[in-house]
Amino acid sequence: MHNLQVKRHYTALKGFYLFAFLGTGSIIPLLSMYLTKEQHVSGSQVGLIMSLGPIVMIFFQPFWGMLSDYTQKTKSLLAVCTSVTGVIGLGYILFESFPLFILVAACFAAFQSAIIPLSDSISLRYTQQTNGNYGGIRLFGSLGFGIAVFVMGQVTNQLYPIHVIFIFGCAFLCMAAILASQMPGQQKTKTKINIRKGFRELISNKPFLIFMIVTFTSFAPNLANNTYFSLFLDKSGASLSAIGLLFFIGVISEIPFMRFAQKFIDKMGLLTVIMLSGGVSLFRWMLYFTEPSLWIIYATVCLQGVSIGLFIPAALQYVKKITPSHVEATALTMYAAIGNGFGNWFCTFVGGYIFDYVSIFAVYLLFAILSIAGAGLTLYLIKAEKNKHSLHQTAVTFKP
Known part of the structure; x- marks a missing residue:
């Protein structure tokens, strides 16, 4: 049963x-x-x-x-x-x-x-x-x-x-x-949840705060790419039917990586998988900045599967790992607000100005710069995780 x-x-x-x-x-x-x-x-x-x-x-x-x-x-x-x-x-x-x-x-x-x-x-x-x-x-x-x-x-x-x-x-x-x-x-839970206290716990959690910045810099460009990818493809010479097909292939390519993400996580660790997905994103953005041929874009669109298909499961599990269970939903929604909300808005908004005044290819330079910052912070978390005292050290102490 x-x-x-x-x-x-x-x-x-x-x-x-x-x-x-x-x-x-x-x-x-x-x-x-x-x-x-x-x-x-x-x-x-x-x-x-x-x-x-x-x-x-x-x-x-x-x-x-x-x-x-x-x-x-x-x-x-x-x-x-x-x-x-x-x-x-x-x-x-x-x-x-x-x-x-x-x-x-x-x-x-x-x-x-x-x-x-x-x-x-x-x-x-x-x-x-x-x-x-x-x-x-x-x-x-x-x-x-x-x-x-x-x-x-x-x-x-x-x-x-x-x-x-x-x-x-x-x-x-x-x-x-x-x-x-x-x-x-x-x-x-039998104990009454104190929302204010739970929120304080999160914003005084050093690894959580750093990882919110990682989400902003590494994951948000992948979301903003949904806005600019069709413009990038059009400028690269792709037809309307090809644009639709490439979008479809990119999304579908996430499926096998999500399916086997846990195997990667078990073997490599959460932060290493996050580092891998961020590195692939960085490679993709730098490639797009160089104005590649259309056949190269076709050949590399499946990299979206690694960037998103591995990042999402690993990131969510990492957030759950480093936050108390009684504020789990709050932590996950804050994570989503940073990546899906503020980060996506920032990349889309700033990318729009870069597109207007420079070129669509320069938008991907912005994404690459952000990804470099995200990779650096992820590397810091990997090193900090090896030292349990450093990992659990809080960033801010609040007085009641």
């Missing part, structure tokens, strides 16, 4: 990632096209709408984490936020004015920001309890996103008007919410 229950929980976890990323993958990649083609929103207005997501995440992701730690009802909170995200997305169909699109974008981002960190918190906790493989679960997210980008592009190009992305997205996210309710629950 126990084995059957574990199997059901793993099925729910995998299904959640698949449908949640099918939902967001249906909406987000084609949102800017919908706004310009069907709603005739200007380019600057589209830029403002698209930039809201990372900014909102900076504030809301830690909020969801602290609320989860306080209520200890992570899966219920996840189910509500996932379904509400899908319903809010329908607002893009219902409304037709720019101010209302701003409102929809802000609300969509606020609830969407809870999906990944809360589901990661549940998955990490359960895989450690059952000696499972987190990467083997998380890869279904990459699979769902890759399928959504490819299929929705074909569907909206040949069969249906582009606004169906919101209908499909809502349906997928509601399905994910149902699966969230079937996820394993968490063991409630």
Whole structure:
């Protein structure tokens, strides 16, 4: 009976990632096209709408984490936020004015920001309890996103008007919410959670603070690359169909690395795997800065699998390892806020100016410089980990 229950929980976890990323993958990649083609929103207005997501995440992701730690009802909170995200997305169909699109974008981002960190918190906790493989679960997210980008592009190009992305997205996210309710629950602690004290613990945790900077410098450029990669490919001479195919290959290449990430981690260690993924990212950005031939880009697009497919499982496990269990969700949402939120916004924002005033290739020099800084800090953490006293030394002492 126990084995059957574990199997059901793993099925729910995998299904959640698949449908949640099918939902967001249906909406987000084609949102800017919908706004310009069907709603005739200007380019600057589209830029403002698209930039809201990372900014909102900076504030809301830690909020969801602290609320989860306080209520200890992570899966219920996840189910509500996932379904509400899908319903809010329908607002893009219902409304037709720019101010209302701003409102929809802000609300969509606020609830969407809870999906990944809360589901990661549940998955990490359960895989450690059952000696499972987190990467083997998380890869279904990459699979769902890759399928959504490819299929929705074909569907909206040949069969249906582009606004169906919101209908499909809502349906997928509601399905994910149902699966969230079937996820394993968490063991409630008898002691009352002190949110202020927990937050103080995190910001006085030296390895945690340093790793937040590593996330900002090493992982955020990979997210910002989603914004500039199509422009880079276009400038390199790729056709529209080739751009779509390369995006699909890049996302799908993450799957095998996520599947076997735990083997790398067990053999090399968390920080060494993070260093490896950061080094591959650095190589990729430097290569793109040199304005390579199109065939070289084709040959190296799978490096995204190493950069993201190894980093995500290793980084999440490292955050869980260095933070107390009673503030786990808060720590994971802060990690997401730095990488998915502030870091993504910074790289996208600064990259936009570099693109306007220099070139698209120079954007990747920015990414490379950040990656060098991230590699240096990761190396510091590797050395510090060898000295247990240095590893656990706190950065700041707070007085009550």
